[in-house]
Amino acid sequence: MELEVYFKFILSFGLILIAARIGGELAERYLKQPPVLGELVAGIIISPFALGLLISDPIILKDVVVELPPALQALGYHEMKPLEFISQVAVIVLLFVAGVETDVRSFLRYGLTGAAVAVGGVVLPFAFGYLITRAFFPDIGTAGWLFMGAVLTATSIGITVRILMDMGRLATPEGTTILVGAVIDDIIGLVILSVVVSMAEPGAQISIASAVRTGAIGFAVWFGLLMIGVRFGHYISRFLLQPFRRSGTIPIFALIVGLILAYLVTLVDLHPVVGAYVAGLVFAATREKEEIVEHTRPIMLFLAPFFFAYLGMQVDLRMSGLAWLVGVILIVGATLGKIIGCALPAKFVGRLSNSGAMIVGIGMVPRGEVGLIIAGAGFLAGAINRELFAVAVVVSIFTTLITPAMLKPLFRRREMIPSPPAR
């Protein structure tokens, strides 16, 4: 039966989840680290380049590339990966739940600080990425250098959100600043990405006008949805959610709306996680907030570890010496760029304490999935070669790996110093 192939994918899905769960438990219990770190490392261990190599089956623990039918190829969609698809659903559900758990009023209060942090966190890493790549890979051309700069500008909200959630710190001033900053950062990052992709096309010109337009539309949609949620939360409760009160499916319905909004924002060139997160924010302003969190959290807890283990599975640590060297330098540049570029605005615009500003700076360090998406786009567009792609992946993963270790002691130190209450 053809169905057998699904059951093997389900086995793969189950094995990755179980590895993630065990990794998360070990990290939390014995290393006193956030579970997400263990999930990433578990992914690296079971990846097709490590443990997965030992399993001869072409599906189990492998990243099967599936060819799409001719009707879709005509539209420019050539292939898909079943497990990557699930990982995309997982990150959308993760960001939706993060949105619902957000304290919307403080989100608005930290808007200005978040914007300043985002801009600071884009300028420095972009410059570092461009200059470092240019120094070591002079042959790769302007588009390639710009791409590596763009990879370093991205911020993965996923990792930091998860750490903040695990520590119950999502609703602190630092947590909200990071979230706002990361969302705005994402919009800026996607504008840069569009510009760089259009540059990489043969004979293309940089169109400042279209870049500005993409950014303006994206920001307007995001801000508009946020305002609708805050202003009309009462009507959303009454007309969108209440009809599902009787069958007890309000939370499920809200999550479905999040999935659909995640798609809709891609129509204005935003990344779907932005849509899922804003959908969450919309429901965070309704009376049903607690109910939605309670029933969508189990779905998130089920899927999110899969996403992080899947990220880990993308790392192939067998690279040349030069690539490793550039990788290490880029990791340092990416880390310092974000810490300096984000901590300074957090301190002087947001008036956070020194340790608070450091938490924001470090919280913006992980590139995670957004870095991977930009790197993948550059690779597909031919702007960077396979080795530089591997470097970009390693940078994305390592900035993600080191963040929990750097963030956790800061939170612990803050707990010991008497400080004004965080909420």
Add this chain to the structure above:
Amino acid sequence: MELEVYFKFILSFGLILIAARIGGELAERYLKQPPVLGELVAGIIISPFALGLLISDPIILKDVVVELPPALQALGYHEMKPLEFISQVAVIVLLFVAGVETDVRSFLRYGLTGAAVAVGGVVLPFAFGYLITRAFFPDIGTAGWLFMGAVLTATSIGITVRILMDMGRLATPEGTTILVGAVIDDIIGLVILSVVVSMAEPGAQISIASAVRTGAIGFAVWFGLLMIGVRFGHYISRFLLQPFRRSGTIPIFALIVGLILAYLVTLVDLHPVVGAYVAGLVFAATREKEEIVEHTRPIMLFLAPFFFAYLGMQVDLRMSGLAWLVGVILIVGATLGKIIGCALPAKFVGRLSNSGAMIVGIGMVPRGEVGLIIAGAGFLAGAINRELFAVAVVVSIFTTLITPAMLKPLFRRREMIPSPPAR
């Protein structure tokens, strides 16, 4: 970016879920029917043969067939459908939760009755299916006639479980008899399937020995797992579940075990839902039962409507007059065969009341996904043509559609007649 294709699949997923949810609400509120009926009809309405036709995009509301890479084609796996894959995960989660919610002690108590019901429910429908198809399609050959018989023997636990769950009747004597009967029925059905598939292959012989072996192994594995759960539930709690107590992920871990067991039983030719269901039974015998149900139910409530809407989307109602006629006769035969074949053993072996025996008989009527799987296998093996395949699909769907309508009044009548307490 290639990722766009995922976002379209996510939109499709979201749209199907929203249609299912709205259909379920309408059925429940205005037609006083179980939500599952509305979900199936919503699926028929948005199917690629109805509303889906109006949408020009080749992904949205379409059943995209994706080609697998050469390494997998060499193993006999040629294609997959992304949405069908999710529907398989959904039915596995559904059966897992059904298993955990089962009252295991009464499960054992009703074992004999369940076996008698299963055998009765196989013999009559198989004979009807074989004879009716032989009368109307004399050219199609023995393998084809046997296949249509096999389609009619299958029982979809999914639908009935869902109805019983919605009504809170899963733990009644009738509910348990149906569940036990359907599980044993499934094992018998798969033995018949293996025999018929081997007959359909060119120049093949019927091997009674291999058929008996498949059945014996399947039954032994199923019974063995069930016994392990009941006998060693205490140890399962202590060594498998308790390590995940601290992070609060016991329910998620249990569900992951369910996914993996669903795969493992396919290695002895059982359908994965049997594995998921038995995994649920194993955990139903542990102290963590309530906790597992509480946190896996939201995941099931999120996914199950997708499965039923997806089933509905498979129906193409544009068929020839003869096909419709045979379809109607087969529906009558399939319904009467199961009602008579199951109600009599339920009454005389299980000593249920008249209305209780009728509930069991009607509860075994839906073919649902199991009927579709057998029909698909027959179509792929070349034993039945495309038209007969469509007939088999219609029979599977219609027996499923009519069950809630027949079952609901019986439960209502029983409530009015004073009877001994059901639990």
